[in-house]
Every structure is written in structure tokens, then in C-alpha cells.
Amino acid sequence: MAWDFETDPEFQQELNWIDAFVREEVEPLDHVIEHPYDLQDETRNALIKPLQQQVRDRKLWACHLGANLGGPGYGQVKLALMNEILGRSGCAPIVFGCQAPDSGNGEILAHYGTAEQKERFLKPLLENEIVSCFSMTEPQGGADPKVFKTRAELEGDEWVINGEKWFSSNASFASFLIVMAVTEPDETPYRRMSMFVVPSDTPGINILRNVSMRDGKEGTHAYIRYEDVRVPKDAILGGRGQAFEVAQTRLGGGRIHHAMRTMAQVKMSFDMMCERVLSRETQGERLADKQMVQEKIADSWIEIEQYRLLLLRTAWLIDKHQDYMMVRKDIAAVKVAMPQILLNVAGRALTLHGALGVSTEMPFAHQVVDAFFLGLGDGPTEVHKITLAKQILRGYEATDDLFPTRHLLKEQERARKKFGALVGPTDDEI
């Protein structure tokens, strides 16, 4: 029997250190640093770099990476346990060198990059000397990449990229962008596109605007027009027509890492909800003594435990198979569950905090909106449900009989065949 739901004591010590470090040193940064990805911000560098060094010294830097890429290679289960702490703070992932989208972009550079691409882009990315952007979604559609129109055409020794991309997060801070473009228009839908590594100082990359998700906060999701952007022939990442395969390598990890960090947000709002209901009185008793409040606490706890088990089991499967495609179904399930759990728990916490809960003085309203962004980013919930159902149904077969295999009459007949001599004839047979 190999089922085990315990963290080994040695790693638990590391988690305890991370917990205290994030609470004391990292969470306060969220209130003084505008954009943790803005490497031009001197205040950001002065505050974040010494903390990154502490993490390196502790051998907890870039824990999503294997030893071959400079990480400790702890695997996804340990990363999940870390991320359910790091996800509490916007700055923590970057302090620990495992922030999106750089972690996913690093992963595909490691898988598909040439030696030169690794030296020029991957190495500094892993050290957080630079940050990156993944530029795939287009204004006319994100959920279906088959409608993408951005073209890359080979002219002599150069690819020339033209088109528009939408919600390219962190493009303004990035040193390079990974861009998906049509290179083989006559191929079958999933072989039409290739992936490119494009340095952000290449002429023709025009950011039309940065879209924001928060009132009054500067946006970071770029609407980009690529106009005659020229990159060398070898700027392609992977082979021609291989963009979907490259994207899947990246998105599998990206989705599960978001889900791990979401666990931290969910846990935080649950803790706040519990504190509140024990502290607040109405109509002569604590909120915690009211049964409809107790139901909210109980439902939240059950949903959190269910989600956490699904998440950790999926992380365990990734460690076991070392192949995201083999765990596609499970990752899709986690991706679908992630926005719902945040919406449910943050929504209840918001309600139980009353007017304070809806205000900008508490995090719940943001978390509720974040739940919708989590349901969209890396593909909408509906699409992942389709993937999940298709994968599940591959494990089943149709029957060509008019009645289902487990039709009660068939079951009874089977039982009679097996035990007929012992149970005697049926009423009809007498």
C-alpha cells in the first residue's frame, strides 16, 4: 500500500520556514511594490533581490525546475505544498523564482530551445534577470486558437510577423515574447502555426494599450500590434507547425501551478471567514452559532478538502508520469474546479463580512473577480470540461444491445444462471 497523506517531517520544516518568511518578509511587499515584474523599478529591486538571495541560500529557488536546469527538482507535490503558501502574496512567486508566465516560458525554452536560445533567453530568465511574455490570444478569439490570424512569413533569412495579440500579460516588462503565428496556412488546423521567440526591442512591436483588471490600477495585459516584426530564421521555437505541441507543454504546467496558488487564496479567505464568525455578534449570539453560518463553514471546508486532494493527486500523477499529456484529464479537472472553489469560498467570506466584505478594504471582491479570470486564463472552463468529458469517455465503450449492460432484468438473468440450482425456479418458470 502506497497511499500516504503526510508531508515528510524534513520538508515540513521547510514549509514552516516558507510560511513565516512569506508572512513576515514577503506579504508586506504587496503593499509597497506596484509591479513585481517591473525590473526597472529600483525600489522593487532593492526590496526583492535580498529576499531572492535568502531563498537561493535556503535551496528553495525555482522549485518548479529539475536539477538539470538549476532547480532542486522537488517535483510537483512539494511545489504544490509550497505554492499553497506562496499564492497568498503577489510578490512571493517572484521571490521564489517560480512566477507565471516565466515558469512556463522557461519550461518550453528548456524543452524546445536551441543552445543559443537557452543561453540568451532561458539562463537570465531563470535568474530573474529578465522577465518574459506569452503572446498567443488574439482579439477575435482566445478559446479557439484555430481562428488566430497573426502571420509569420519567411523572407530570405528572416521571419516577418504581422498581426494582433490580446491580453499578452507583462509585455511591457518583458525582454522577450513567445509569439504564436500562422506559418503553414494550407496545413491541417493543428499544424498551421509555429512558435517564435521575439526580443521585445525588435522594431514593429507596438503596444496599443495595457488593459487593466482593477479600477484605477495601471494595466499589464497588452494589446499588441506586430507590424513587420523581423526575426532571424532560427527564432522559431520547436519545428514549423509545432506551435500547438509547444503550447501544451507550457500550459499543462501553467494551469496546475495557478491551481496550487489559488489554494492559498482559498485558504486565506476561509481563515478570515472563521475568525469573523467567531468575533461578530448579532441578535444576541455569535455569527458562528447560527446554523446557516455553520453550513457555510462546513460546505467550504468540505469543498476545500476535495479540491486539495484532487490537486495533490494530480501533482502526484505528474511526478509519476513526467508527461503532462498523460495527466491531461486530471489537469483539466483541476482547472475547472479552481475558479469555482475560489468563487464559493471568497463569496461566502465576503457575505459573512457584511458591508466590510464588499469594500476594497478586504480582499474578497478582488478574489471573486479573480475567480472569473482564473476561469478564463489558459482557456475557459467550458473548453476544459469538454476535454475532461472526452478523455473520460475514452475509457468507456458503447453497447450495441437495445438495453443497458446493467439493465436489472439482465442482471437477474445472470444471477439465475450463476445460482439457479441453489435458488430454484422463478415464479414464471413454475
Ligand SMILES: Cc1cc2nc3c(=O)[nH]c(=O)nc-3n(C[C@H](O)[C@H](O)[C@H](O)COP(=O)(O)OP(=O)(O)OC[C@H]3O[C@@H](n4cnc5c(N)ncnc54)[C@H](O)[C@@H]3O)c2cc1C
Ligand atoms: C488575467 C488574464 C491573463 C491572461 N494572460 C494571457 C497571456 O499572458 N497570454 C495570452 O496569450 N493570453 C492571455 N489571456 C487570455 C486567455 O487565454 C483568454 O482570455 C482565453 O483563452 C479565452 O479567450 P477569450 O477571452 O477570447 O474568450 P472567447 O474565446 O471569446 O470565449 C468567451 C466565452 O465563450 C464561451 N466558450 C468559448 N468556447 C467555448 C466552447 N467550446 N464551448 C462552450 N463555451 C465556450 C466561454 O464561456 C468563454 O468564457 C489572459 C486572460 C486573462 C483573463
